[in-house]
Amino acid sequence: MSMIAAACRSIMITVSGTSYTIEEHTQALEPFPLDSQLTTGVMILKWLLWCVYLGLRLSSLPGLNCHNCPAPWSAWLMFLAEVFALLPPFLSQLDLSLYIVYGDRSWRRARLCLAGDAAPTIDVFVTCCGEDVDLVMNTVEAAASQDYPSDRYRVFVLDDAGSTLLERAVAAYRSDLVTKIAKPEIIYLSRQRSQETPKYFKAGNLQFGLSESANSGFQSEFIAALDADAIAERDWLRRSVPHLLLDGKLALVNSTQPRMMYSNRVRPHPTAGLMQYAITSAQVAATAQDM
Template identity: 40%
Template structure:
């Protein structure tokens, strides 16, 4: 049907994987509510028992802290689901298309780059110039902070075919701090054509847009005058099979940001963003107090009353770093950006930002970094807890029973929520995907400490995942040097140590409980043995946390055993009749795989109800 707005906007049927997933919405809402109340009851009872127990030990306090650490993100997701379900947006964002060729809004497509390989940048430029949109209504601006003569000459030769393409540079900016934000602000404030566009789009140098990118994104902003920015999910066409390093960011896009989108508070993920130029100019352009300029821009816009949206359609295809070095460098950059958020309070350049918004941005950054600290402490504490003895107050069997029953309820609802949340996305994601790359927490904290306390000249130019960049040149090293670099420089040695420490202390703790019972002989009753197991190695939250820790720390172990093969990008692309390189159709379809029927990764959940029912039965019959 056509909208009644000024522009002709066509509403397309929803994608099948989104339509099928909607049937889980009510279940997800009620399970989220139940999980929230169960945890609050459980944690309150646990806290009261820990405070009042005569057996005050550091183990029971540490166990309580670690339980809270690993419950924090699922609870955040649950609260998001509840809040989003009460908002006006009751279902995923519609698929819209802007029709016609006359009187369309003017758009500047900004492509910032800085040192990426010329062929990578030109693929993006070609696809951007060839988008299905009248050339008199949009321009493509290549913003080159690398001052590349090859790019300048290539653009000059292309202008006869695409007169709406232009090349701009501020000179050599490679390695400068906040280069991308400064580059985009250069386009917004210093490049002054006769008529400024109403909208701007931003594409990373290695993100190729589909031909209908503008027609699919602009209608959402045209329909909602209060919407200042729309971000699109990034799909990566060079992901290795299985995505062993969790580079797709599936949880962020399909769980976290999708719920925020229902509340018109989505977070911009960088490439593929479209925004109202006036709104961005009015807030002072892209913020330069943090590397994560896209994240901070979203917070600023929301704090000033604007709406920010997300579209899950596959409208752009980018590259992930093809080495562990590149992956860690990219993730470190994001976390460094969050660690810089408190600096918004202290720079004169940020005086235009209202004080309440400065504090909001600061708290957001502090909470994110505390989350990293939490995971670092949580993973390290698991083997200590397994080896330490009683983990909960156990002054009587009744006290243990109460805690075990509530713990089983809490853990069961946590797993149920993870299962239904995965099914609700409509995409294939792993259970507890919110923990993606949590095994890198200690690496991020070390990078933050080095950045703020050691480095004199911080680098701000982290630009692409292309194998041509220096951090992806490990393929030139010998196997021994690769292994040494990964173990020592990239922190894998610590992760591998933790993995085997957790596994060994779990087995030793279980063996220790059984062997102590055997040594005690007839003086120990089966009830005493069960009490010992339930308060140590078989404590339900401890088993749950051990599963989370081992499944995530297994990622670097598996990486060392078999490094993932990132396909060469050209092997995933095909030349279209217009000479544009785009990912092949089969590659695009693979990125849109549906969940495994009917509810996702069921094999991860087979033993959980058996274990929980067994523990519950033992507890209530002691």
């Protein structure tokens, strides 16, 4: 759904002695795609037909004390089963219908964006385990091409499969960047596992990345994570960080689906789950020590 910009203002905030500038764009949603008199009429007609059907269905049921009807209770059980089977889509359609008929169209929301070169430090984790090298490298290149000060974030490639090809691809891409424009530091890591030590799959891979980040001598203020096939848009970090800066109690931020594309999809699904997040590394490090 496209948006229409309505207003813009700058917010100055100081966190841990560092001043940041955040741009707030207040935007209004365009008309809902289903906003029309025809749609409203169809919704009302649908619910009228639904009520008529239930009324007719109920009136056709035999009484429980009907002595001339074979097993009248079985007809009531079938009716109840039908009602319970239709309950989930009923509630879903009810929510949509109420918004179309009575929804507030004046709702507005603010979009935040970190402005300038003053930015908190971030470690971006790209987790992978046996995916195609080209697929992972597309994600790494997108993570390393963020519209964010290159000296304020690093990219960690956390390879749970220990792929030699991927390690070489990361090294080649890193050396190629040296001769070009400034890019963030790109680090390839693969944890050593044994049969005696539980691996905990992706959670263990992230835990390994957190430990390596904390022990690198440069502990970032925030941690961000991407799946192997999640290609982040260039403003992903600038859009996510302001929410964490403005609310000191906030520990996790999910960005909307359009903030990223997927290598195995032609078009992002509008209702798909959110795949990337940012969390305060201080809280994660404290959690890691307790585990």
